Amino acid sequence: MYRIAILQGDGIGKEVTKGAVNILQAIGDRFGHTFHFSYGLIGGEAIDREGTPLPEQTLHMCKQSDAVLLGAVGGPKWDNNPPHLRPEKGLLQIRKEMNLFANIRPVTFYASLAASSPLKPHVIEGADFVIVRELTGGLYFGKPSERRVEKGEEVVVDTLFYKRAEIERIITFAFMLAQKRKKKVTSVDKANVLESSRMWREVAEQVAKRFPDVQLEHMLVDNAAMQLVRSPKQFDVIVTENMFGDILSDEASMLTGSLGMLPSASLSVDGPALYEPIHGSAPDIAGKNKANPLATILSAAMMLRLSFGLTEEADVIERAVKQVLNAGYRTADIAQHGDFVLSTTEMVEKVKYAI
Amino acid sequence: MYRIAILQGDGIGKEVTKGAVNILQAIGDRFGHTFHFSYGLIGGEAIDREGTPLPEQTLHMCKQSDAVLLGAVGGPKWDNNPPHLRPEKGLLQIRKEMNLFANIRPVTFYASLAASSPLKPHVIEGADFVIVRELTGGLYFGKPSERRVEKGEEVVVDTLFYKRAEIERIITFAFMLAQKRKKKVTSVDKANVLESSRMWREVAEQVAKRFPDVQLEHMLVDNAAMQLVRSPKQFDVIVTENMFGDILSDEASMLTGSLGMLPSASLSVDGPALYEPIHGSAPDIAGKNKANPLATILSAAMMLRLSFGLTEEADVIERAVKQVLNAGYRTADIAQHGDFVLSTTEMVEKVKYAI
Numbered sequence: 001m002y003r004i005a006i007l008q009g010d011g012i013g014k015e016v017t018k019g020a021v022n023i024l025q026a027i028g029d030r031f032g033h034t035f036h037f038s039y040g041l042i043g044g045e046a047i048d049r050e051g052t053p054l055p056e057q058t059l060h061m062c063k064q065s066d067a068v069l070l071g072a073v074g075g076p077k078w079d080n081n082p083p084h085l086r087p088e089k090g091l092l093q094i095r096k097e098m099n100l101f102a103n104i105r106p107v108t109f110y111a112s113l114a115a116s117s118p119l120k121p122h123v124i125e126g127a128d129f130v131i132v133r134e135l136t137g138g139l140y141f142g143k144p145s146e147r148r149v150e151k152g153e154e155v156v157v158d159t160l161f162y163k164r165a166e167i168e169r170i171i172t173f174a175f176m177l178a179q180k181r182k183k184k185v186t187s188v189d190k191a192n193v194l195e196s197s198r199m200w201r202e203v204a205e206q207v208a209k210r211f212p213d214v215q216l217e218h219m220l221v222d223n224a225a226m227q228l229v230r231s232p233k234q235f236d237v238i239v240t241e242n243m244f245g246d247i248l249s250d251e252a253s254m255l256t257g258s259l260g261m262l263p264s265a266s267l268s269v270d271g272p273a274l275y276e277p278i279h280g281s282a283p284d285i286a287g288k289n290k291a292n293p294l295a296t297i298l299s300a301a302m303m304l305r306l307s308f309g310l311t312e313e314a315d316v317i318e319r320a321v322k323q324v325l326n327a328g329y330r331t332a333d334i335a336q337h338g339d340f341v342l343s344t345t346e347m348v349e350k351v352k353y354a355i
Numbered sequence: 356m357y358r359i360a361i362l363q364g365d366g367i368g369k370e371v372t373k374g375a376v377n378i379l380q381a382i383g384d385r386f387g388h389t390f391h392f393s394y395g396l397i398g399g400e401a402i403d404r405e406g407t408p409l410p411e412q413t414l415h416m417c418k419q420s421d422a423v424l425l426g427a428v429g430g431p432k433w434d435n436n437p438p439h440l441r442p443e444k445g446l447l448q449i450r451k452e453m454n455l456f457a458n459i460r461p462v463t464f465y466a467s468l469a470a471s472s473p474l475k476p477h478v479i480e481g482a483d484f485v486i487v488r489e490l491t492g493g494l495y496f497g498k499p500s501e502r503r504v505e506k507g508e509e510v511v512v513d514t515l516f517y518k519r520a521e522i523e524r525i526i527t528f529a530f531m532l533a534q535k536r537k538k539k540v541t542s543v544d545k546a547n548v549l550e551s552s553r554m555w556r557e558v559a560e561q562v563a564k565r566f567p568d569v570q571l572e573h574m575l576v577d578n579a580a581m582q583l584v585r586s587p588k589q590f591d592v593i594v595t596e597n598m599f600g601d602i603l604s605d606e607a608s609m610l611t612g613s614l615g616m617l618p619s620a621s622l623s624v625d626g627p628a629l630y631e632p633i634h635g636s637a638p639d640i641a642g643k644n645k646a647n648p649l650a651t652i653l654s655a656a657m658m659l660r661l662s663f664g665l666t667e668e669a670d671v672i673e674r675a676v677k678q679v680l681n682a683g684y685r686t687a688d689i690a691q692h693g694d695f696v697l698s699t700t701e702m703v704e705k706v707k708y709a710i
């Protein structure tokens with residue numbers, strides 16, 4: 001039996017996690033696995049009902065589970081809340097509390113979606129890389145992060161902070177991943193300006209010595225933002241700081257035409273991992289049965305593979321998604337003019353049927 | 356008489372500034388202006404010859420000038436130097452010392468270059484926006500920026516720091532610019548995570564009240580990185596923090612197909628402004644007469660317009676560049692298979708001829 005904690009969150013989070021649970025159940029039926037789902041509050045809804053974006057109970061439940069599946073958090077309703085009462089705080093807290101240091105964001109080209117990408121087909125055809133984003137440090141978590149008054153003037157400060165060991169851990173992880181792939185690591189930094197990036201680069205060099213079969217390349221973050229659009233096929237594994245990874249992975253989603261296609265896994269040092277689509281809560285289409293459930297379904301597939309070692313089952317889901325796309329089924333976000341557009345639940349049914 | 360300080364810098368910096376000086380002279384001849392050029396060292400060559408990336412003398416000369424034209428700095432030769440002896444330090448210092456708080460990076464679509472962009476024509480056709488990057492604060496300049504040992508562990512820190520007045524100044528500048536354009540400001544931040552971004556957003560709201568004819572929109576930086584690729588036509592003026600602006604403007608250069616096309620102006624609070632292409636020193640093609648001089652030539656046009664008020668002269672240069680591109684002339688970076696490729700000096704001649 002596999003215990004899965006489901007955190008639906010806000011906006012389209014409910015709809016897309018429901019879809020993924022549906023698919024997991026279908027996989028359970030077909031392969032004879034029992035998945036046990038328990039539900040917890042996080043984000044805006046948790047603020048409304050429990051007065052905090054990450055209730056103790058939710059965190060406890062997640063830690064007791066074998067893996068966590070999260071939808072998305074946030075919405076305009078809470079945008080003007082004080083920092084500690086914002087939905088995103090719940091997400092940042094759970095990442096920190098569960099030690100989810102390695103965020104893995106695979107970017108895969110789907111031939112059938114080439115039309116919905118803003119990039120030319122020859123640029124993206126065959127692109128296949130993974131962004132490894134450090135997730136529990138960097139500019140997101142450094143202290144101080146505050147306003148204060150200096151010499152009568154209001155000033156504000158955020159801090160990019162790393163322990164050397166934190167940098168080493170994520171870079172080592174990236175090398176291990178590259179070893180199983182195309183054996184190339186692109187370490188992205190801003191070493192010509194930031195001291196933290198100079199340490200990052202130094203550590204990358206050191207770690208590389210332990211992986212003689214993997215090629216290491218350094219790339220400045222401004223250049224990386226350009227290269228992702230210019231020739232994404234050059235990449236295998238990209239490893240970078242938290243904020244840089246946030247920016248670059250959203251940008252990279254455009255290769256597949258929509259944020260609605262990209263899954264992610266956040267791995268822990270020792271405890272259960274968390275899986276979530278990289279898209280947000282999309283308040284504008286929430287509750288309208290319009291959201292693309294594929295990123296969450298693909299996140300569930302990552303869970304099967306990485307947390308439970310159920311490789312075949314994961315393959316079945318990924319193949320089903322490809323098949324459905326090849327057959328021309330589209331949700332609104334990936335539809336082209338003239339395409340027949342499916343609702344969230346219809347898309348889930350198509351994938352289920354293909355399993 | 357206009358006194359222009361020329362800082363050639365490293366790599367292709369020499370070749371591209373030479374091209375721009377050539378064009379300025381042609382403009383002077385045609386319109387009866389006298390441009391006086393004085394030359395100073397900066398970057399790697401300044402380190403080699405003077406032991407510092409920004410000699411006092413260079414800074415003094417720049418401050419005494421009416422405007423500064425810079426090529427590019429940096430190269431592998433100095434990559435392993437200590438931070439204070441790196442070429443980029445010279446660039447950061449001159450920005451700080453001359454108070455160049457507003458970096459303006461116009462992104463213009465050239466119909467004739469659509470083929471060399473990785474983006475689909477319908478995505479970029481007609482795109483025309485300006486990135487206003489804060490240039491003397493933020494993550495680039497905050498202190499501390501250092502390594503230290505905490506509880507026996509090596510740690511590293513960089514700091515994103517702003518005074519409220521610095522944020523207000525750059526956002527006000529963006530609004531003034533938008534007033535003369537399509538009257539829309541997109542303020543890019545990461546307000547769901549950073550305290551500095553929350554102040555940024557607050558200040559943007561306040562400034563907006565003084566510009567009732569300009570529309571303000573907030574966008575998270577990860578979303579902005581995506582939207583720049585997905586639908587760049589939505590933008591008019593983008594205003595953002597130093598590091599965010601660095602990343603987004605290199606990304607945006609892909610609309611025109613090459614970094615080699617994008618000029619920039621860095622305006623000061625009170626003194627002379629500095630103009631530079633947004634590309635780097637490209638050590639791999641340095642000295643080979645292969646570099647694209649157009650970004651530097653277009654930077655010189657910005658100088659004529661913004662520093663000297665020579666609007667017609669600036670228009671003449673910009674029209675000449677368009678004409679040359681329309682005629683099919685290309686340097687290697689913007690050439691397509693089958694194009695006849697010009698050298699740097701040949702391209703400069705073509706532009707000169709079109710003036």
Ligand SMILES: CC(C)[C@H](C(=O)O)[C@@H](O)C(=O)O
Pocket residue numbers: 074088091092246278547548577
């Ligand atoms: C919601 C937000 C805090 C989050 C982040 O910035 O990490 C999101 O953009 C993501 O990438 O998971």
Ligand SMILES: CC(C)[C@H](C(=O)O)[C@@H](O)C(=O)O
Pocket residue numbers: 192193222429443446447601633
């Ligand atoms: C060379 C480097 C320090 C510089 C920067 O990061 O500002 C460059 O990338 C730029 O954009 O002008």
